[in-house]
Amino acid sequence: MNAADGIWALIPAGGQGRRMQSAVPKQYLPLLGRPVILHTIERLCAHPRIQGIVIGVAPDDPHWPSLVGELKHLSKFLGTAPGGETRAQTVLNSLKELTKHARPDDWVLVHDAVRPCVRQGDIDKLISVVTRGHSKKSPLPLKGGEGEGEGVDGGLLAFPVSDTVKRVDNTGRVTETVSREGLWRAATPQMFRIKALTHALEQAMKTGKEITDEASAMEAAGGHPHVVACHTDNIKITLLEDLALAELYMQQQRGKA
Secondary structure (H helix, E strand, C coil): CCCCCCEEEEEECCCCCHHHCCCCCHHHCEECCEEHHHHHHHHHHCCCCCCCEEEEECCCCCCHHHHHHHHCCCCCEEEEEECCCCHHHHHHHHHHHHCCCCCCCCEEEECCCCCCCCCHHHHHHHHHHHHCCCCCCCCCCCCCCCCCCCCCCCEEEEEECCCCEEEECCCCCEEEEECCCCCEEEEEEEEEEHHHHHHHHHHHHHHCCCCCCHHHHHHHCCCCCEEEECCCCCCCCCCHHHHHHHHHHHHHHCCCC
């Protein structure tokens, strides 16, 4: 990586967490006595390579204003961007806010607001793999991201699928067992050049392409992001029982993350 390349972070936090079936969006639920999102922001801000962070927040979010005072001690917190109807729109709005501080060829780490347990060492691995030998001449992802080094079109933390996978019909009956060879579960952070990700999201939204994460937008633009295996404690808090598991992981990580 060029010594002048910047590394920034972005957290889309405009979701309402309906699967949690809670009146409070999941990113604001208490974890070790503090909202989940505060743990996530502090975890990213603590990484020495990350220069600044932008949070995408819904314009009518009634919970966010009460947290702003708790972020004053974080010099890397750059502010918020308006959340959109979808994750892709929230990320795009946040990228535009980030360009007030960063350059188009800088890197951005997009991380879920409800993954507060990500380890510093896993972020290190992601940065190392993605930046090793990556060209910055093209505004679009490079072709052919197999293996390490030249041609890695950004990357993402992920988990290899270890369970047997079943495909079922709409009645719940198994129709086939799917080979898990080569299957990974995507996690975050996901890391790309700011300009390339912005372009990929804009193009995907114009064509109506379904975007479930930033890597899928880059794939639609012709890229082949590299998966980087991370620890399984980098969980996404989706259900109420996930809070207890995240609390256990964070207690175990203290002094080790």
